[in-house]
Amino acid sequence: MSEVLESLPTPPPDVPAPAPLPEPEVILRTHGLTRAFHEVKAVNGVDLELRRGEVYGFLGRNGAGKTTTLRMLMGILRPDQGDIELLGQRVRRVRAAQKQHLGYVSQEQVFYPWMTALELGRFVSGFYPRWDDTRFQQLLRVLDVPKDRKSAQLSGGTRMKLGLALALAHRPPLLILDEPTAGLDPVARREFLDILRDQVRREGQTALFSSHLVGEVEEVAHRIGILHDGRLRFQGSLDTLRQSVRRVVLETSPEQLPYGLSLVRRERLPDGRLGLVLFGTPGDWATSPFAEVAEPLSLENIFLAYARRSDET
């Protein structure tokens, strides 16, 4: 429960509901967010930008730094460097009052095991003046979460859905979901993604959704960020990514890359030739000497190119 508690805002017994904030086009921005654990730089100068009403897929392999980033956004961890601009307020560490505007589903939903869904709702509602109990109960029905069973008796997938209901019931403008579908079976995963997409569309919410599964991010995300070794290697729309990243196969390494193209990954092929995955605008590709030979890549292969180190050549 400690992470759940840390992610909650301070309970406001006599404090009136905060006035709704003016919603800027950019809901969240980070500036050079950095966090190390001893010698490991888990997150290294990350500049995220999330716009109102979008699902942002935060893609990265195991250990890329996704959870560390999200825990900094939730104020659970303090960044070593950089800061966070949430709904127009720029801070080093997200404060309790700002957490009123965030809904968080962590990787592992750990609740007080003796509490039922309804009791957990009552407990969590004390932290959020905008808590909507009718909506919470409706979400439990839609998500098929039994309301009177102790949380310890729920399956991992159902606990995840309970976490989503708890996060949505206070109508936060920004949802932060840390690999929420990990451990869900295909049917539960599909339901979860459908509900997330539907909620964001109907409520005009914004969701930051971390995953290492390209397919599910492709299904729900409007824009994505690819994190590798703590660095944000790409941020933008899926269409931009598909149009910009291509692969060329060459006999030898070029002296320098054509103007406008940058290296994503270099690989040595079994036949000794060189495979280069490069990024450039469609205009840069069209005017490059590789225009005729460059091949498009599937999103899966683009992600793999960003998330693996180049071969030594």
Ligand SMILES: Nc1ncnc2c1ncn2[C@@H]1O[C@H](COP(=O)(O)OP(=O)(O)OP(=O)(O)O)[C@@H](O)[C@H]1O
């Ligand atoms: N509390 C900690 N103490 C020491 N090292 C940590 C701690 N938390 C994370 N790390 C390290 O920081 C790096 C990033 O971890 P993080 O959990 O943020 O990655 P992730 O992208 O969320 O991975 P996964 O998909 O496996 O959850 C890893 O090398 C990890 O071992």
